Amino acid sequence: MQTVSSSTAAAQPAPRTGTAQAGAAVSAYQGYQIIRRNGAVVSFEPNKIAVALMKAFLAVHGTQGAASASVRETVDGLTESVVRALLRSRPGGGTFHIEDVQDHVELGLMRGGHHEVARAYVLYRERRSQERAKQGVPAVAVEPSLMVTDRGQRVPLDMARLTTLVESACADLGADVKPDPILAETKRNLYDGVPIDEVHKAAILAARTLIEKDPGYTRATARLLLHTIRKEIIGEELLHAEMHTRYADYFPGFIKKGVQAELLDEKLMQYDLVKLGAALKADRDLQFDYLGLQTLYDRYFLHIEETRIEMPQAFYMRVAMGLALNEIDREARAIEFYEVLSTFDFMSSTPTLFNAGTQRSQLSSCYLTTVADDLDGIYEALKENALLSKFAGGLGNDWTNVRALGSHIKGTNGKSQGVVPFLKVVNDTAVAVNQGGKRKGAVCAYLESWHLDIEEFLELRKNTGDDRRRTHDMNTA
Structure with a gap:
């Protein structure tokens, strides 16, 4: 037999x-x-x-x-x-x-x-x-050649390249940050026919679970995330060592693509893009920890139909270019701004990071307004809140001038409902119009302590009472 x-x-x-x-x-x-x-x-x-x-x-x-x-x-x-x-x-x-x-x-x-x-x-x-x-014939422990799906084609998983990727992510992070646990956990989470992008996500998740055991893994996880970002944007699997020359080649095309997609200001095309691209420092990508880089990817990097087009160093240079638009020697000033931003010596506010260099360069964080005591003034303030929140502005409204509950209204010979019903509309507007599509709207209402509606104003955040007179998503002061 x-x-x-x-x-x-x-x-x-x-x-x-x-x-x-x-x-x-x-x-x-x-x-x-x-x-x-x-x-x-x-x-x-x-x-x-x-x-x-x-x-x-x-x-x-x-x-x-x-x-x-x-x-x-x-x-x-x-x-x-x-x-x-x-x-x-x-x-x-x-x-x-x-x-x-x-x-x-x-x-x-x-x-x-x-x-x-x-x-x-x-x-x-x-x-x-x-x-x-x-006979002493050794049993050869051979792992099955896992098949993955890459661009619609089934190909064997290149374990040598995956191993090199994980080892490079752990390089120079100390003896406690080892690639073996990441590789072992990654393999356990794979299946036959898995898309190649899911392989890289599995490696990121495997590394992320180890952060609680050793904080050094946060840098390794960030480097694995960098690899997926590079593949998404450039379209190739590139190791970090290969990025020193690729950044300069990629940057002019990124600016052009952003302008064509009507995301970036056309004035950015007037810069010497070759010079600015040559100033990008690929090694500064390694400064990120995982949470910081993931936050940039989720909220800050420009995208076209959910596909990112902006690399980390290009992001900082784009912000620097937006800040230097009106400078005399724009390239030199942009590089100076880039140097302090990319080294984390200085960091601009969130709206500046969102909008600098874009077609709507709204760079301020907060806007304070006083609401007038008439319907035109009240609803003009609501409109301003919505428009400012649309481009990532935080809002503060002083409602002290608006008459209190029961006050006489000469135009209708009626009585006022006070500030609370209007504040409910302000609260719902902040929920409906988020900040640039990237985070929840932020608004704070102010009322002087001598205002007759102050007692109801202080109850706006309570979880009990009439919910029609509560503003759970708005701050008060």
Whole structure:
């Protein structure tokens, strides 16, 4: 008796006759491979499963059984079921270890009720295993070549490159930051046919879970995130060492793309983009920890239809260019601004980081207004709140001038409802109009302590009472 020496998975066993049919079968099995005990990877040959099964039956029933039509039909049926079971575990193609195939053969024999043949097959495998051990043949531990999906094509995962990526992320971070735990956890979270982008995300998540064990992993996680950002923006898998020349090549194209997408001010095209691109320092990407870089990616980097177009150093240079637009020597001033921003010696306010260099360069953080005591003034203040919040401005409104509850209204000969109903509208406006689409709107209402509505004003943030007179999303002072 012989065990299966090489096989793989397919929906049906290979046809035995017909050149066209055989060619179609080979084509159907091209996505499958087998890893042998010596580590060699061989192509799919489904007939070897049938040969191994036939030899198993011969070992039990003798050579006369080979002439039996029922035995041949049984072998064909078992081969088909084994191959189908293998296929279900790798529906889009992949690799199997030889031991996995033999396990499926055992299972197929037992499910088919051929217990005597199955027992002999198991004993034969055990005997061969002992013979290999006596001969000193080392068992080669070979990991299956995981198939990944890259640009719609199924390709083997390049474990060497993944290992290099993780090792470079951990380089120079101390002896306690090791790549092995990241690689091990990443492999555990992968599956056959996983998109290549998900492989990189798995590495980031694996590294992130280790931050609580050693803070040094926050830098390693940030470097892995940098790799995914580079791939998303540049379209290539680049290691950090390759970015020293690529930043200068990328930067002019980034500015042009941003202007064409109507995200950046056309005046940025008047800069010497080659000179500014040459001033970018790729090594400063390594200063980020994970949380800082993830925040920049989520909220600050420019994107077109959710695809980022802005690299970290390009982000700081874009802000610097926006600040230097009206300077005499713009390139020199922009580089000076870039130097202090990219080294974290100085950091501009959030609206400046959001909007500098864009078509609407609203750079201020906060706006304070006084609301007039008439409907035109009140709703003009609401409109201003919405427009300022739209471009990332924080808001403070003084409502002291607005008359209190029960005050006489000459124009209608009625009584005022006070400031609280209007503050409810202010609260809901801040919720509806967020800051540049990147964070919640921020507004604070002010009222002097002598105002007759001060008691109700102080209850605006309470969780009890009439919810129509509560403002849970707005600050008061």
